[in-house]
Amino acid sequence: MILGNPSYNRSPVPTLQSFIWVADYYDGTSFLEYDSKTKKNNSYYEIEKDKLIYFGLIGEGSQVYFDVANGIFQLNSHRIMISYKTDNQEYPLTGRTFLYNDIIQYKDSSSDANILNKKEQGNFDSRIEQYNIGYKKQMYLVDANINFQCILTIPFKDSPYLQIKITSDKDLDGKIVIRTDGIVTEELHAPLKENMSGNLNWIIR
Structure with a gap:
């Protein structure tokens, strides 16, 4: 396996991508976006989700990934956990023995065009602006879907x-609680309206 082994922290195709996705399977094998030996590109849609134990990115001397068994993110050996807390109840959104294998992966890119270039090729300069990995999960916790x-x-x-x-199927007035290595890093007030999504971006510190 690759994720969790800090010696694997570089993209095998650094001139193409600074990061590549990695899927680790329970049988000890790994499936990479670019094969480390042949540099062959593999399709994201060929990932065997039923065999996943870890999914993430390697590159630029770093590893970022999550444990499919509990949804906890690992960022260079630091564990990030998330819950939603009201005055009466705390809903653990990660750290439960659910299966978080409805994975998400995409890249945001941009292109610059040179409209004065008359050549058929070389008019566009494309670059990856950011890499994204994660998951979505539906769960019933205590008294809320x-x-x-x-x-x-x-x-x-x-x-x-x-x-x-x-998104919750009932109104909730609470906070998003973020823990790093088991210690509360931040609590953010985030009231939820029934069947309306609440969205938040949190910069990792």
Whole structure:
């Protein structure tokens, strides 16, 4: 396996992509966006989700990934957990023995065009602006049906951040609680209206 082993922290195709996605399977094998030996590109849609244990990114000397068994993110060995807390109840959105294998992966790109260039090729300069990995999960916790989506975003020039999206089937007046290595890092007031999504971006510190 690759994720969790800090010696694997570089993209095998750095001139193409600073980061590549990695899928680790329970049988000890790994499936990479670009094969480390042949440099062959593999399709995201060929990932065997029923075999996943970890999914994430490697590159630029770093690893960022999440544990499919509990949804906890690992950022260079730091564990990030998320819950939603009201005055009466705390709803653990990660850290439960659910299966977080409805994975999400995409890249945000931009292109610059040279409209004065008459050549058929070379008119566009494309670049990846940020990499995104995460998951979505529907769960019943205590007394509420909750849809939870969490995406970790790595911009090209800025600090990484979490895109958190929560929907509940009942009104909730509470806070999003973020813990790093078991210690509360931040509590953010985030009231939820029935069947309306609440969205928040949190810069990882």
